[in-house]
Amino acid sequence: MQRAVLELPEPYALEETLFSGQAFRWARHGRSVEGFLENQPVRVTRRGRSLTVRGRFEGDLEGAVAAYLRVSDPMGQIYRDLGKDARIRAATERWSGLHLLAQQPFETTVSFIASSASNIPKIARSIEKLCRSLGEKKTFDGRRAHAFPTASRLARADLATLRGCEFGYRARYIKSAARAVAEGQVDLDRVARMPTDRAQETLVEGLDGVGPKVAACVLLFAMGKDDAFPVDRWVQRCVSEWYFDGARVTPKRCEAWGREYFGPRAGYAQQYLFHERRGGRVRSRPASRAPSG
């Protein structure tokens, strides 16, 4: 069992970040949050600015947390760079400390293939089921934890298993994309070293179920391509309303506009606009409906 203590920089909005919809496997457990770093189960506890991470971890745990949470991002500089108008300034001020993450590329790819025309709680459920049925079993504090399956394991899985995870029509995309990665037709480590445009193109052309939006999410949330600008319905809507006076904007134009307007930190702008538009982090369980009578 390893243990690492990390001093969080100011500002760092830990829960807003972990539950902002970039990552799907963190869960609150009492005062702690449980999830995975480098696909190994850990528990994270925050006391003030101090972050304690525990887990049966192979490798440099402190380095892994710091890298994952991107604690060295110069938020002050980022906010200054992005502060081009009242809208984005309001968003960065309100959600100050919200960070991008540096996640595992393959897991992120599969997760965002699963995200298409879906919603966050459902994506999280599907991913959890996937890990339970195909992921390596690990133990953590006497509890079972399941790592995210490898590409080759996923590629060999039969479609029925994936359907069982409620991926719906995305199941065949996931299997196909996993095969492309497992067979080396798409080398995610190599993609991560490409310039953003070529990296995005490579993902879209090489992986079924990956279009511009999903590819941009992988680039932004797992490959440190901070100039990527994923355009989903929320971002498209708020860009239309806030920057185009309500005029309709196609996703492609919206992406080009965002990258041009916000520049090298466009990805951070997207994250704050998205968060602002949705009104904060995702609730861990869906809101219960008020009784009708």
Add this chain to the structure above:
DNA sequence: CCACGGCCTGATTC
């Protein structure tokens, strides 16, 4: 290049 319908599925809305 853009527009459109179809796709699994569960939650919400009408």
Add this chain to the structure above:
DNA sequence: AGAATCAGGCCGT
């Protein structure tokens, strides 16, 4: 109550 509609899109036409 049961039917549409919508959800962090993508694919084929």
